[in-house]
Amino acid sequence: MATEMPIEVLNVPTPSFLVDIDKLERNARAMQDRCKHLGIQLRPHTKTHKTIEAADILCGGQKRCIAVSTLAEADLYSDNGFDDILFAFVITENKIVRCRQLHNKIGAFHVMLDSKVGYEALEKSPTGNGKPWSVYIEIDVKYHRTGVSWQSDDIVNLASLISGNNGMTFRGLYCHNGDTYNYIGSEAIKEAGRESTEILMKVKQRLLQHSINCGVVCMGSTPSCSHPDESMSLLEEFSPGNYVFYDVMQKNIGSCSMDDIAGRVATRVISQNVDHNILIIDCGFLAISKDGMENNLPKSPWIIQDNPNLRLVGMSQELGKVTTVEGKVDFAKYPIGTMLFIYPYHSCATAAMHPVYYVHSGDKIMAMWRPIRGW
Structure with a gap:
């Protein structure tokens, strides 16, 4: 559903799932080109995004030949041509x-x-x-x-x-x-x-x-x-399926580059715990999922955009704890209200946490997509 007028990424409610439409379209074209080169029919799996809009892009506007993981998805797509x-x-x-x-x-x-x-x-x-x-x-x-x-x-x-x-x-x-x-x-x-x-x-x-x-x-x-x-x-x-957004896991194994990751979670600093060197953000496991925590990666499974010395180290339902890789948090740099952007370890799981995707080009929100939920 398109918004009445573009708004700034920095004005979205948090936590929110952001989709970079330019990267998504580039990922779609790259997969289509691979299949054309190999002479293979592309049947995009919709399990990651579960939206009409992304499926249309992945199919090149043809509205046919897809795979789904739930009958709720199948109902959605069959109802939409x-x-x-x-x-x-x-x-x-x-x-x-x-x-x-x-x-x-x-x-x-x-x-x-x-x-x-x-x-x-x-x-x-x-x-x-x-x-x-x-x-x-x-x-x-x-x-x-x-x-x-x-x-x-x-x-x-x-x-x-x-x-x-x-x-x-x-x-x-x-x-x-x-x-x-x-x-x-x-x-x-x-x-x-x-x-x-x-x-x-x-x-x-x-x-x-x-x-x-x-x-x-x-x-x-x-x-x-x-x-x-x-x-x-x-x-x-x-x-x-995952290539529609890619994620940190795909980047780590070499499926994609960092610049290919089309999905991020927007979050804000809501509190500072100076004594324990922690920033508290409004992104808990219900906004990003726990996928990746079991791997015990030294810098955490997630990447905080443009902040290589910050890492997400703990979550409760609605809150996250962010600290440093080395040294002390510069609390003056991250006042309450500061927005951070987190690249998910597993975009399928993270996207599933959000009822709305804020789709942007550059810094402008161009549309809101509403994925199907349930089975």
Whole structure:
């Protein structure tokens, strides 16, 4: 929703989530260019931003071919003219009714499963309109979260069941290769993407040996899609999500540069605890999340813009504690009311804390975006 007139960034309420529209658009173009170079269809994942406006930018204005993590997102996009939506979350029986509604509402709605239980849930719940379920099988390459292990015979068994069912169409394979977050530097990330691609091609070949055609192989993680190996041109789809904002974690592993981070939290100094060398800010864990604290980084997981000697060292629900890396806080430099800007360690988690994004170009707030919440 556009504001009536631009306001200054320094006048936003705090805490607030700021989105640099120029950086976001640059991130979108860069990913689109990578996919064009490799000959791959980009299927942006909306889980990070959950907004109509950002999805439109990531799709290049085409309003089609996206992945979502919740049915609330799918409802939002289907209500606003988006088509070809993948519900990139393993299907369970309790979600079938809503999935059927979406399937019958738009031209292409895809579901995903990783077990025979998921298959049986679809089998006993036909779409009712003669259009078969479009089904991806999720593959666990090395991340060990959801997905069928790439070495398991269950992949062939599931694909055979789906392909042999008149009420279903086997769309292909989906893989979130989240193991790439364990690699540091662009070359290591490329190698991880190459290894994942090689594994997926082996799975595809196994299916072909059983006369099962795998039309689409989709892989997504922001690191591997930000630094793709040329071999990834063997894939049909990319499905990254975090790249819309990037964050300090992505910067630390080499997915992006500091200048690519499009999201920040604006906060203000509300108190000074001189005796304990602490500034108190109005940004607690409900404004930035605790993601990253478990890593015990020496300068804290977050970066305070233009203040390399400040670090966020503790949070309660609505308050944060800021101190120095070295020496004493210059309290005269940070009087009560001073605004600080914090780059999030994990932008997906931080963005999820905010009902409104203040979208700016330079120092001017140009619009307010309202993400969908819930499931």
